[in-house]
Amino acid sequence: xxxxKQYDNHLGILGWLxxxxxxxxxxxxxxxxxxxxxxxxxxxxxxxxxxxxxLGPESWNAAMETLKTPVFKFGEFLVFVGFAFHAxxxxxxxxxxxxxxxxxxxxxxxPYRSSLNTQRPLMVIMMVLAAILMAAGGYNIFLLG
Amino acid sequence: xKETAYWSWFIIAGIVMFVLLGLHMAVMxxxxxxxLFNPAGGEAIAWENVVYRGRNMFFTVTYIILLGxxxxxxFYGLRTILFELGLxxxxxxxLTVLLWIVGIILFCIGTYAAIAARSLQTVL
Numbered sequence: 001x002x003x004x005k006q007y008d009n010h011l012g013i014l015g016w017l018x019x020x021x022x023x024x025x026x027x028x029x030x031x032x033x034x035x036x037x038x039x040x041x042x043x044x045x046x047x048x049x050x051x052x053x054x055l056g057p058e059s060w061n062a063a064m065e066t067l068k069t070p071v072f073k074f075g076e077f078l079v080f081v082g083f084a085f086h087a088x089x090x091x092x093x094x095x096x097x098x099x100x101x102x103x104x105x106x107x108x109x110x111p112y113r114s115s116l117n118t119q120r121p122l123m124v125i126m127m128v129l130a131a132i133l134m135a136a137g138g139y140n141i142f143l144l145g
Numbered sequence: 146x147k148e149t150a151y152w153s154w155f156i157i158a159g160i161v162m163f164v165l166l167g168l169h170m171a172v173m174x175x176x177x178x179x180x181l182f183n184p185a186g187g188e189a190i191a192w193e194n195v196v197y198r199g200r201n202m203f204f205t206v207t208y209i210i211l212l213g214x215x216x217x218x219x220f221y222g223l224r225t226i227l228f229e230l231g232l233x234x235x236x237x238x239x240l241t242v243l244l245w246i247v248g249i250i251l252f253c254i255g256t257y258a259a260i261a262a263r264s265l266q267t268v269l
Contacts, residue, residue, distance in 0.1 A: 051254065051258035054265070090163070137170075
């Protein structure tokens with residue numbers, strides 16, 4: 001049995017509500033999961049909805065008219081926001097997974113330095129980029145189309 | 146498949162999606178800033194634009210790759226969360242099989258649509 005399975009995840013999904021002492025990245029981790037689940041739900045519907053194009057222009061245009069109502073417009077924006085966050089935070093996670101952006105391994109000499117602090121500028125850059133992308137997407141979805 | 150292999154493919158699918166889904170979002174949702182692959186202009190969902198992309202071999206191939214990568218990445222992520230919430234032994238194996246079956250069915254539906262869209266016609 002994998003070592004991680006020897007411990008009960010006793011908080012279960014409630015453990016998602018708090019970040020404990022792990023700082024802002026822990027909240028990004030929670031939002032990453034929620035955004036991922038939301039995008040997955042949308043995506044499974046999107047496979048069917050976008051497949052309507054093979055039924056021809058009448059069916060397609062009728063479906064697209066339905067999706068132009070305010071509720072669906074807002075949903076479209078939510079998906080875009082989820083995508084922007086998940087994609088840019090995901091790149092940060094992959095860079096850290098590869099050992100990048102967390103600094104070189106060093107002797108643990110007091111006062112200890114946390115690799116969380118080393119990656120923080122990358123986190124800030126990614127969140128600023130995500131915010132710019134969200135603003136551009138929102139402008140496009142609500143004001144242009 | 147070993148868990149390390151599942152994980153590596155999850156990362157690879159994520160990188161593939163960053164490129165292809167990034168392009169998809171730019172084409173569909175940043176039309177006010179870029180008019181990428183929308184030859185008729187206007188909305189990306191306008192029928193003429195949909196037909197143009199549907200008939201284009203680049204989009205047929207990349208839609209199918211994106212479909213597979215997104216299903217794999219999404220279902221692996223869902224599986225990780227469900228495992229973490231306390232599934233054990235046989236339940237984990239059954240869930241893995243179930244997700245593979247649902248994923249392959251959805252992949253077949255999407256792939257069929259991507260191939261069928263190659264013969265779409267614009268209305269004259």
